Amino acid sequence: QVQLVESGGGLVQPGGSLRLSCAASGFTLDYYAIGWFRQAPGKEREGVSCISSSDGTTYYADSVKGRFTISRDNAKNTVYLQMNSLKPEDTAVYYCAKDCASIGGIVVVTTPPDFGQGTQVTVSS
Numbered sequence: 001q002v003q004l005v006e007s008g009g010g011l012v013q014p015g016g017s018l019r020l021s022c023a024a025s026g027f028t029l030d031y032y033a034i035g036w037f038r039q040a041p042g043k044e045r046e047g048v049s050c051i052s053s054s055d056g057t058t059y060y061a062d063s064v065k066g067r068f069t070i071s072r073d074n075a076k077n078t079v080y081l082q083m084n085s086l087k088p089e090d091t092a093v094y095y096c097a098k099d100c101a102s103i104g105g106i107v108v109v110t111t112p113p114d115f116g117q118g119t120q121v122t123v124s125s
Contacts, residue, residue, distance in 0.1 A: 002026035004034075004096050009119030012086055020081040020119060022096030029072070034079040035100030035107055036070065037115070038092035045115075047107025049081060050100035059102035064090075086123045093118040 008020040022034060035050035049070040050059045058070050069082040079096060097113040 003114075004098065004116055006094060006096050006116060006119040009094060009121045011122045011124065013125050014087060014123055016086050016123070017082070017084045018086065018121060020083065020094055020096075020121075022079040022081075024077045024079075024098075029077045029079065029098075030074045032098040033100045033110075034072065034096060034098055035109065036079075036081045036094060036096050037107070037109070037113075038090075038094045038121075039118075040089075040092040043092075045095070047100065047102075047109075048094070050102055050107045051079060059100075059107055061107055062105070083121070086121075088123045091121060091123050093120050 003025055005023050012018055031053055033050055033052045036048040037045050038048050039045040048061050048064055051070045051072055067085045072079045095115045095118040097109050099111040101110050
């Protein structure tokens with residue numbers, strides 16, 4: 001079964017850090033660009049970051065540039081999102097998906113995604 005499973009979310013104070021993981025099963029993650037997306041209550045899902053399959057080029061939404069870092073460990077078939085200097089507005093359910101790109105500076109999925117359960121990130125004091 002082809003799936004991506006997110007983990008690593010939690011409750012953190014403003015200014016804190018979290019590292020999210022996106023583990024792939026049923027397929028080899030190496031061949032795909034993998035992206036992180038988030039959806040806050042009452043808002044549309046938005047692209048956060050994407051890492052290419054070929055040379056590891058990374059893309060970020062303007063709102064997270066300089067604070068978030070996406071990386072991949074192909075040996076572990078996993079993509080990570082290191083989130084630093086977290087803000088209350090980062091509160092959302094975070095999802096990962098394959099086949100992403102940056103178009104006009106916006107991270108998008110390029111094939112119909114099959115988002116999983118996601119992982120909840122709550123930034124609050």
